[in-house]
Amino acid sequence: MYKFSLVAFVAILTYQIGFSQEIPSKEWQIKTALMAVPSDYKEGAKVYGYNQSGEFVTLREGSNDYIALADDPSNEKFSTAAYHKSLDPFMARGRQLKAEGKEFKEIFDIREEEVKSGKLKMPDKATLCVFTGEVDSETKEILNPYVRYVFYMPYATGESTGLPTTPTPPGHAWLMDPGTHRAHIMITPPKN
DSSP, rough: OOOHHHHHHHHHHHHHHHHTSSSSHHHHHHHHHHHSSSSTTTTTEEEEEEESSEEEEEEOOSSSEEEEEOOOTTTSSEEEEEEGGGGGGHHHHHHHHHTTTTTHHHHHHHHHHHHHTTTSSOOOSSSEEEEEEEOOOOOEEEEEEEEEEEEEOOOOOOOHHHOOOOOOOOOOOEETTTTTTEEEEEEOOOOO
């Protein structure tokens, strides 16, 4: 039993040390998170990211209406995002539920009920920008940058917007999750 406990302890410690070493610097996280922010809002955007222990924290306070999210170091693919601050309660609730071990469908259903009951405030419209790319392993620069846009309009439908509710070719808008708290217009520009 003692050997098993020691092996488990060493494995956990090794994982934690390895994980903490993979967390990029605060400066790099801020720089790359801001790539998702529209240029008019970059200077004063608030930035969330990760400290060296892997905890989700505020990396930079903001002075305008935008919030940027640094890349999640536990996810293999690089992705940052930025959204209007009115979406923060919705986004924070999703992060909280995910941290509790809830899966996508559970998170969706819980937030749907909370928005309907008024417990969770959802803006009548708000923008989210998602920035993806590939991290050059040597220079740490972002290669093949790509931005897609999401415009939240809770409970919008195809009928109320005139938009299709199924994916469209790149560059065309469509409405995802119509009729729900999470209804949003997807705008996915063509990739070069």
